Amino acid sequence: xxxxxYLGIIKKAYxxxxxIYVSKIKFRMGFTLLIVILLLGFVVSFFAPMNTRTWYxxxxxxxxxxxxxxxxxxxxxxxxWELCASIRNSMIIALMTALIASHVGLFIGLVAGIRxxxxxxxxxxxxxxxxxxxxxxxxIVVLTVLKQWMTLPLLGALISIVSWPWPARQVRAMVLxxxxxxxxxxxxxxxxxxxxxxxREIMPYLLGWHLxxxxxxxxxxxGMETGLGILGLSILGDNTLGVMIYWALNQxxxxxxxxxxxxxxxxxxxxFIFVAFYLTSMGLSEYxxxxxR
Amino acid sequence: xxPKISKHxxxxxxxxxxxxxxxxxxxxxxxxxxxxxxxxxxxxxxxxSITQVGQxxxxxxxxxxxxxxxxxFGVGGNPLESYVLFLRRVFTFDFGPSIISYPxxxxxxxxxxxxxxxxxLSVSTLISWIVGNLLGVLAGYLRDRKFAKVLxxxxxTLYPMPYYIMALILLIFFAVIIPIFPLGGGISVIVESLTxxxxxxxxxxxxxxxxxxILIGALGWxxxxxxxxxxxxxxxxxxxxxxxxxxxGNHVLRRYILRNILVPQMTVLGLGLGGIFSGALLTEVLxxxxxxxxxxxxxxxxxxxxxxxxxxxxxxxxxxxxTYLLDLLYPLIDPxxxxx
Numbered sequence: 059x060x061x062x063x064y065l066g067i068i069k070k071a072y073x074x075x076x077x078i079y080v081s082k083i084k085f086r087m088g089f090t091l092l093i094v095i096l097l098l099g100f101v102v103s104f105f106a107p108m109n110t111r112t113w114y115x116x117x118x119x120x121x122x123x124x125x126x127x128x129x130x131x132x133x134x135x136x137x138x139w140e141l142c143a144s145i146r147n148s149m150i151i152a153l154m155t156a157l158i159a160s161h162v163g164l165f166i167g168l169v170a171g172i173r174x175x176x177x178x179x180x181x182x183x184x185x186x187x188x189x190x191x192x193x194x195x196x197x198i199v200v201l202t203v204l205k206q207w208m209t210l211p212l213l214g215a216l217i218s219i220v221s222w223p224w225p226a227r228q229v230r231a232m233v234l235x236x237x238x239x240x241x242x243x244x245x246x247x248x249x250x251x252x253x254x255x256x257x258r259e260i261m262p263y264l265l266g267w268h269l270x271x272x273x274x275x276x277x278x279x280x281g282m283e284t285g286l287g288i289l290g291l292s293i294l295g296d297n298t299l300g301v302m303i304y305w306a307l308n309q310x311x312x313x314x315x316x317x318x319x320x321x322x323x324x325x326x327x328x329x330f331i332f333v334a335f336y337l338t339s340m341g342l343s344e345y346x347x348x349x350x351r
Numbered sequence: 352x353x354p355k356i357s358k359h360x361x362x363x364x365x366x367x368x369x370x371x372x373x374x375x376x377x378x379x380x381x382x383x384x385x386x387x388x389x390x391x392x393x394x395x396x397x398x399x400s401i402t403q404v405g406q407x408x409x410x411x412x413x414x415x416x417x418x419x420x421x422x423x424f425g426v427g428g429n430p431l432e433s434y435v436l437f438l439r440r441v442f443t444f445d446f447g448p449s450i451i452s453y454p455x456x457x458x459x460x461x462x463x464x465x466x467x468x469x470x471x472l473s474v475s476t477l478i479s480w481i482v483g484n485l486l487g488v489l490a491g492y493l494r495d496r497k498f499a500k501v502l503x504x505x506x507x508t509l510y511p512m513p514y515y516i517m518a519l520i521l522l523i524f525f526a527v528i529i530p531i532f533p534l535g536g537g538i539s540v541i542v543e544s545l546t547x548x549x550x551x552x553x554x555x556x557x558x559x560x561x562x563x564x565i566l567i568g569a570l571g572w573x574x575x576x577x578x579x580x581x582x583x584x585x586x587x588x589x590x591x592x593x594x595x596x597x598x599x600g601n602h603v604l605r606r607y608i609l610r611n612i613l614v615p616q617m618t619v620l621g622l623g624l625g626g627i628f629s630g631a632l633l634t635e636v637l638x639x640x641x642x643x644x645x646x647x648x649x650x651x652x653x654x655x656x657x658x659x660x661x662x663x664x665x666x667x668x669x670x671x672x673x674t675y676l677l678d679l680l681y682p683l684i685d686p687x688x689x690x691x
Contacts, residue, residue, distance in 0.1 A: 192628055198663060281516070285513060314534065318528075332511040334509055334512065
């Protein structure tokens with residue numbers, strides 16, 4: 059692709075974002091919150107004045123003050139900077155999951171929907187099995203075994219094992235209904251190849267949905283990481299939202315000892331992340347399917 | 352007519368049963384191969400970390416643990432043979448002795464705690480499903496009222512939240528800041544017999560965990576999906592016809608809208624059970640509730656893989672069974688399905 063074409067795409071995306079931003083209040087609220095969260099995670103966190111992974115860099119158990127914005131933890135870390143690093147790492151995990159799971163789901167749904175027949179049946183049996191297996195127990199077994207070797211991208215990849223089946227089912231359903239439309243028949247009968255029909259005629263209908271699904275998968279992954287963190291199965295050597303809750307709650311009993319600023323910070327941050335992404339995805343879907351409103 | 356229906360019924364039940372067994376079987380198989388595919392000798396590693404921590408274990412227990420683990424994970428030996436051994440272990444539900452309270456079988460520990468989990472889960476799921484759907488239908492039917500808009504805003508905030516985050520928020524507010532509920536546990540009196548006082552105490556302790564499950568369950572997906580479905584149903588011709596006929600609003604709401612919404616909502620309940628179960632496991636951990644979830648945490652914490660496997664497979668089988676039972680009940684609610 060030429061440079062001009064890239065610029066054109068960027069301009070289109072910018073215009074679309076601006077349109078939704080102006081017209082949809084949910085999207086506006088969600089997107090603004092999202093930008094704040096991403097800034098905290100991916101910009102502010104790099105200005106941390108100390109290493110957020112080492113213990114006892116600051117006096118412990120201090121309540122919030124001007125010097126320590128969100129107080130300090132029993133492990134002697136500044137809660138604000140730890141939180142920023144946690145948001146970044148949790149987002150990396152979630153983005154990894156969303157990248158893998160949403161695309162695997164899209165691919166399997168497309169193949170099953172387009173090809174049909176025995177391939178469709180096999181793929182859908184697999185998908186249904188994965189839908190019914192409770193994801194958390196499966197991940198618990200895998201993570202108990204793999205705990206020492208865990209890295210951020212690997213954890214993201216593992217969470218995607220349990221989050222691809224729903225998208226696959228939905229994509230298949232959409233492809234099945236699209237396949238019966240007249241314009242697809244027209245395209246196929248006029249000699250367009252299967253791949254070309256897929257890319258030119260079917261994909262444009264799925265792209266908006268794909269974006270929404272991507273956002274929802276991020277919500278799911280953040281929730282899953284927090285849940286695994288509570289069980290002590292996230293990456294304990296690093297900062298993530300789940301790990302922060304784990305240390306505060308299970309190891310240093312912040313609730314009993316009343317060090318609320320430490321335990322409340324990751325909980326509030328994850329709640330904001332959930333709401334921000336959900337409002338964004340709702341705004342997007344209202345914009346893309348105005349009929350549903 | 353009667354013999355024909357019963358033939359269909361048998362076929363319907365037969366198909367569901369096959370799907371049910373196939374699901375459990377493939378779930379178990381996937382777990383086996385996932386663990387098998389890992390590039391490390393997991394067992395020696397786990398045993399090493401157990402002995403390294405210095406927790407005192409019966410040497411006999413360690414040997415038994417190693418044997419069970421080797422069989423369960425099929426390390427060494429040929430893959431097919433170990434797979435068969437693994438299946439036998441799972442389907443006879445024999446996960447060997449537990450390590451946390453050796454030599455009680457892991458199975459027994461799970462069974463002892465299962466009633467706590469089942470009672471908490473079934474009551475809160477039922478309440479949240481009913482409350483959520485009723486509120487959703489009302490908010491959809493009377494969508495211009497103030498309360499409908501407030502409820503929607505609350506639901507949008509609660510919907511994407513996992514159960515355990517809600518549990519933590521409730522704990523902070525209602526056990527620490529305003530200490531009106533206990534921080535955890537299942538019971539705080541000594542049980543000699545099941546008196547009224549004991550039962551009230553049990554309910555008192557399970558109130559906050561149940562509330563966290565109900566809030567998210569009812570005002571989350573139940574509410575939002577039934578509201579959306581109501582809005583869709585309201586545009587149907589038969590609703591307009593019923594209104595034109597002058598039927599009272601109450602009647603339309605109950606017979607025309609609610610009845611039509613129950614069917615898809617039932618399916619969503621079946622599919623959502625996995626998520627509810629997983630969420631409830633973590634809720635139990637947070638509230639130190641004496642159910643299976645608490646056992647799971649304890650098992651992970653002390654490296655007791657036998658108990659861990661027992662809990663995980665119980666969870667899988669429980670979810671599959673619940674979905675299966677819902678499938679069997681389905682034709683009772685929707686006359687259109689009628690055992691196809």
